[in-house]
Amino acid sequence: MAMNCNPKDEVDGGPPCAPGGAAKTRRPDNTAFKQQRLPAWQPILTAGTVLPTFFIVGLIFIPIGIGIFVTSNNIREIEIDYTGTEPSSPCNKCLSSNVTPCVCTINFTLEKAFEGNVFMYYGLSNFYQNHRRYVKSRDDSQLNGDPRALVNPSKECEPYRRNEDLPIAPCGAIANSMFNDTLELFLITNDSDPTPKPILLQRKGIAWWTDKHVKFRNPPGEGTLEERFKGTTKPVNWPKPVYMLDSEDDNNGFINEDLIVWMRTAALPTFRKLYRLIERTDDLHPTLPAGQYYLNITYNYPVHSFDGRKRMILSTISWMGGKNPFLGIAYITVGSISFLLGVVLLVINHKYRNSSNTADTMAF
């Protein structure tokens, strides 16, 4: 920078040079952008705009909240904890692992009939499916049917990557810990007829469409599923290999919907996952009429050791999903607060505007 001594050089950033040189004006362009005069809308938060906003928010939120709350309250839901930690529980016997397979039965009563489609969930508590190491312990390539990943699973799957030198399919802690209790539901039609009527539980249609059809795929190839999974071994905890999860081909292997549902890890340590679907049969009869039921549990899944809990949930559904009073209450609360705030601000504004007005007049 120091070296501009020829007077005719235009010094970078120097004053205009060389009289007699082309008299090029250095006047900046007169564009709205450069002169910072872009046409603009300048909203100002005045009492006239802010206060109505508060009232409007209040007026909109409260009805929505009430709507959601009512909808949510109309949903039928029953939750049965079958962990069996209490000695009185029928499943208490299954806590000690010497009885295999352990089957226990829990009776319950539906006070009101469940209309429409009914969904059966299993719920787990204190189960950290969202633990970082748990969440990443999977190989999506493998689950997507990539043949290379099938025989050579991702390192993320450790320590459930290989078992006795054979690659595990599906690998990883998530798959390994798949929920494997079997739940069956029976309706005790009436007291006179002791033979319970089993409720038909659909195994398919419980996973996301994208998961079932895009994300999860069986390894490609001809032949049976068993052949396609050749060279792999089952996860350590599983009683049988992945190609024997279901009898039907379109629900077997990686595209087994129970597996898919399980693999979609929960966000919170207490969660529920769709287990079975109870489809509405006809319009005349409720899907689950009021009455006595019993739940038949094949108790395999150990949660007792880490204070986990297991639940079975039956629920109907509304336009906005399952039973969840939170949104309704929240909307009503926020609506009311907003309304109240509007009133408070109105008062403050009224009170202070006058006093500060006089002050300003004096200042100007």
Next chain:
Amino acid sequence: SENERLLQANNRELTSSFGYPDNAIKTSKYNALNFLPMNLFEQFRKLANAYFLVLVFLQMIPQISSLASYTTVIPLMVVLSITAVKDAIDDLKRHQSDHQVNNRSVLLLVDGRMEEDKWMNVQVGDIIKLKNNECVTADILLLSSSESHGLAYVETAELDGETNLKVKQALSVTNDLEDNLELLSTFDGEIKCDLPNNKLDRFTGILTYKGQKYLLDHDKLLLRGCILRNTDWCYGVVVYTGPDTKLMQNSGKAIFKRTQMDQLLNVLVLWIFLLLAIMCFIIAVGHGIWQSKIGYYFQIFLPWENYVSSSVVSATLIYWSYIIILNTMVPISLYISVEIIRLGNSFYINWDRKMFYAPKNTPAQARTTTLNEELGQVKYVFSDKTGTLTQNIMTFNRCSINGKVYGMHNCHKRLIKKYKKVDFSYNKLANPNFLFYDNTLVEAVKSGDKWVHLFFLSLSLCHTVMSEEKVEGELVYQAQSPDEGALVTAARNFGFVFRARTSDTITMVEMGETKVYQLLAILDFSNVRKRMSVIVRTPEDQLLLFCKGADTIICELLHSSCKDLTNVTMEHLDDFATEGLRTLMVAYRELDVTFFQAWRHKHSVAYLSLEDRENKLSIVYEEIEKDLMLLGATAIEDKLQDAVPETIITLSKAKIKIWVLTGDKQETAVNIAYSCSIFEEDMDGVFMVQGNNYETICQELRTARAKMKPESVLESDPTNICLPMKPKIVPDEVPKGRYGLVINGYSLACALEENLELELLQVACMCKGVICCRMTPLQKAQVVQLVKRYKKVVTLAIGDGANDVSMIKAAHIGVGISGLEGMQAMLNSDFSFSQFHYLQRLLLVHGRWTYNRMCKFLSFFFYKNFVFTLVHFWYAFYNGFSAQTVYDSWFIACYNLIYTSLPVLGLSLFDQDVNETWSLCFPELYEAGQHNLSFNKKKFMDCVLHGIYSSFVLFFVPMWTICSSECSDGKDISDFQTFSLIVQTSLMCVVTMQIALKTTYWTVMSHLLIWGSLGFYFCMLFLLYSDGLCLMFPNIFQFLGVARNSLSETQLWLSVVLSTVLCVIPTVGYIFIKPLLFPVSVDKVGARQLPRIRHCMKYPVPPPKRARLKRPSFRRSAYAFSHQQGFGAIITSGKMTKLRSKKKDKLLRKSHLMLVSHHRFQASSQTSNVEGVERDSVGLPPARGRVSSCPARLPGLSGSFQGVTCEALVGRGGSRGERA
């Protein structure tokens, strides 16, 4: 030897053995090969970059890596590459300029012939030839020149910014070589001289030639960077080359200024680190507990890693994992965004048409792009006077001749715009630029009024101006002071044209008739005499003495018969002074021949006396300068720049204090202070600090303080005396009333030395305006530093000359006026423009906007990062503190860099809370910045709290929404990926809404950027979660189909709306209620008083007319002289008159030179005795005519502070004579 440089002319073999560098220079930092490593190294030296590098390495460790490394690598790469590209472009420019400079051609003496070669090939010892108007190639020893006495004139503007010519002189022995190439190529002088150093005014050496030794000093050295002027050619031997030249030795690294915001940011970043560490610690403890209570038993499903032996080990690892996850608390793009904002706002300054000065074709320039927001916080403005407040153009405005006033009052001129200019067409030699508005004077001249004629004759004879007539009829005057130039020009236009001078004649064209006056003596100006006289013999053989000088002095010397005229003229002078004009009295005397002969004899005796010559001379002068006949008085306007008073009033309304630091005299400075409204007539008092010892100054200051604020004297008395207890910050005190302070340089130096600085500062800061006169450049810087040190405020220094460079560099912000005094100030400034009044626009409009934008940007930037990051903290409590992220890692990678960067940049480039007109109409708005109200530690804490609240909402609302909830088709939505999506989407909505609320100026760009970014987020969502991408890389893009499944859910949208409203409502309420409960000026004027402002805009209140009171007469003696010894001696010595009379007797020449150098010695010692500091302090270039006694001061070049110090010390010590 070790401390000397040895060289021989025309002997490359010898000099090359010493290994001197060649003349190539290199200012570039990198080359193609080392660019990458060196640039990366430079960048990683920045704390933030290094931090992220460490993070990247942390992420490489699988045991603690909680995030895919691309989440940090990608942003870091982007940030690094942007900076690298910028550096590369900068360096490329430097390469080009180096290349251009190195390849300039120069004439080199090779084998008895002149050959053209490139600059870079010049070696030490080479003899080169320079032609007129050429750049000096290297530091060369002048051998010979085309001018008489081996003189060469150089312009040093590049070095010190002074545009006046300096004279260099060759040794007579070398000058005899002339341009004889044979002689030159056989010249084998050996030179021993100093090692390369950066002292521009120091050079000593010995030339050994033909067995004789000659002493060399810096008079004989042409420095690289100078330009040869008025000299047809010269030859020189190269002494220093390339990096050894004084110019390059001086071009050290520029002082790197950092803004207060930068410092605040660094503190805040440290706070964030601390917060980060605390949070990670809490989480690590939580993890330890969780691991032993639950994790240990959960091993049936999730076994511990084999390297984890206990929960403590696990917790330690988790600590680092969370350091990685929460790293976004320290926003990686913070620094680069800040830079971008500053750069953008600098462009606005460059682009501003209202700061473009058409007459000079100069737009405003932000030369430093890193200080912009500080422009919105300025509290103290330190201004130079000459050339900054004033134009440094003197115009002959009015005069009083023989009791009659001519010329128009300034105000009248303004009122009657069509007032006729005087037509000077009768005079062919008139200067067309000269304007005068009173025809009666011309008529008086034409009618041949004797007094008028004498008056103008006196003006055209009694001066030391040089004239140059390159084209017939086009006279160019070289005046020592602009005042003098103005007077001679005025005389010229009225028909008394000073055309040429020799050492003993003055050629005049009087009303078209050429006359030659014999110049018999010049009784030169000095600060004591305050007058100058000439004695001439007219063509009519009359002996006349003409005298002009300060009225107070001349009055004493007048003949008693002029009494009545004197009284009338004094009244006129009072009038002129009220208008702020600079006045001089003009008188003459007819001399008797015999009396003159006798006097002349005495004069030459005194002139040749060796002891106490100056004193003897002035006694002789006094003998003849008496019984003068008064001719009249002149009034010269020191023209203020446009709109200076208005600007200063506006700035004062913005509570900006303006101090004028000038090298000028007290009277002039005070006069200017009044005329530009720094002082006002109705002020309660103006204090003068003029003492020159501790007691007096202390007393003066105490008195001032006692008057302004009586109670402050008592309580702070002890604190000022006991120095070890110096307070860090001197608090602001509010005086009762408005006062002004005037302090001169000598008292200031005294006050600073004698530990009165706090006392001084206290007094000065209570005053409305402060004028410091007679300041050296160093003192200017000291004043700035004094304020900087004890007041936590932003200072701005504005100036135009080389003597302002030190203060421009010292202040937080330096503004250079690209004016008349060269460009040194401009080159060292951070901002530059041509007119002082652009300052109000720079500060009140650009500064304020940038500051507000920066503050909005920072508070929003921190907020958005806190919200983003703290969600992880809440989530930790629900995932066993396992370092699981809430978001998709792609979202983490893109959030700062893509999704949210553009809206916030848009905000900080386009937002205007109040448009430019209001900003200028209501300068009070500026105060928010001065007190740092818009972004400070408290505001930062607000951001933190706001961020915590928002992140709380953003985590828990989605959590409770999806917690044991299902889709409308009964399927899962409580899975992690859906949860991520809801939180991400809510976060984007909240952030967008918040920025929308912050935006007060919605341009098309704002809409585009704000809504565009939100739209872009959704597009990216569908892209990143699309089947194609996810199937290609299933392990990288894992969120297949989540967007499709979840975004169709009503619940999810209800949750997003709920979070958004919950986050936004408090903000709206706060924005609304804040001005009601805690009004600050911005809100008062901005939001709620909108109608009032609009009203004001529509019907502007006319500015109150300031009543012009008659000023007390003490200010009148603003005589129009610069404060230097005149040219007289040189004129009479004949040196400057370019007589190309080489045939003149050499002996005579030598005697002349002796005389001159002798005179120089005397003059210097005299000056230092009389008023030591003075000459340095002058706002004008130092001693123009004196061949070289004034060393070129180079405050402009860095590292030369030292030089200035020496200068000032020497000056004060009175030992200046030693150097001559």
